Amino acid sequence: MWPTRTGGARARAAVVVCRWPEMEVLEERVAEEPVRFPYVPGLLSFREAPAALAALSKLSHPIDCLLVDGQGRAHPRRFGLACHLGLWTGQPTIGCAKSRLYGRVSSPGPEKGSREPLVDANGEVLGSAVTTRDRCKPLYVSVGHRVSLEEAVEIVLACCRRTKHPEPLRLADRLSKA
DNA sequence: GCGACAG
DNA sequence: ATCTTGTCGC
Numbered sequence: 001m002w003p004t005r006t007g008g009a010r011a012r013a014a015v016v017v018c019r020w021p022e023m024e025v026l027e028e029r030v031a032e033e034p035v036r037f038p039y040v041p042g043l044l045s046f047r048e049a050p051a052a053l054a055a056l057s058k059l060s061h062p063i064d065c066l067l068v069d070g071q072g073r074a075h076p077r078r079f080g081l082a083c084h085l086g087l088w089t090g091q092p093t094i095g096c097a098k099s100r101l102y103g104r105v106s107s108p109g110p111e112k113g114s115r116e117p118l119v120d121a122n123g124e125v126l127g128s129a130v131t132t133r134d135r136c137k138p139l140y141v142s143v144g145h146r147v148s149l150e151e152a153v154e155i156v157l158a159c160c161r162r163t164k165h166p167e168p169l170r171l172a173d174r175l176s177k178a
Numbered sequence: 179g180c181g182a183c184a185g
Numbered sequence: 186a187t188c189t190t191g192t193c194g195c
Contacts, residue, residue, distance in 0.1 A: 039186070041183035048185070070184050080184065101184045140184080162195095 011036035013051035014176035016168055017061045023159070023167045028175055031055035041101065042076050045084040052085060065147065066093040067159065067168045072144035072152075074118055074127035076102050086145020093144030094152040095127070096166060100140050105129045108138050112160070115153060118142070128153055132160040139165070 010032045017027040031054035037047045048070065071080030072095025082095030103126045108114035112134050118127040127142030130153055141156050143149050159166035
């Protein structure tokens with residue numbers, strides 16, 4: 001799982017600053033790293049964090065909270081990418097993943113706002129499966145750093161006005177691929 | 179041994 | 186993640 005130094009491989013990350021809840025974009029930053037670690041389930045932070053931190057360091061505008069495309073506490077070791085970025089930057093962070101990595105959960109209702117707890121084998125709550133748009137598959141929200149799960153879910157829902165994915169993540173995803 | 183497995 | 190085909194909604 002160590003560095004795949006395939007010539008010229010670049011890790012690319014993007015971050016956007018939005019005004020909440022209007023989602024007015026205030027700033028956009030992208031950053032690249034010369035080598036990237038391979039993707040290994042459970043170790044995504046090693047692949048994504050360096051570039052993400054580099055992009056964050058280029059911001060000149062203050063932020064209130066980071067919405068991260070990945071898990072927070074909903075991780076085998078309770079420490080996904082959102083937790084790493086939160087601890088590293090000191091900023092409040094929220095993990096918001098498109099699919100499940102760890103934990104059991106039943107399907108939430110089909111109406112936006114429905115949610116079901118994501119739990120581990122002992123019943124400990126790791127996060128929530130949240131329906132962010134009517135009839136769409138849920139997103140997996142979990143605590144990253146300095147936010148409660150309830151706050152995290154409300155913020156994610158508020159960021160999904162007419163789409164399944166939170167506006168900040170859609171913008172950052174688009175920017176990283178441009 | 180077999181299935182699961184963020185992006 | 187990436188690629189491809191087909192369907193649905195604004």
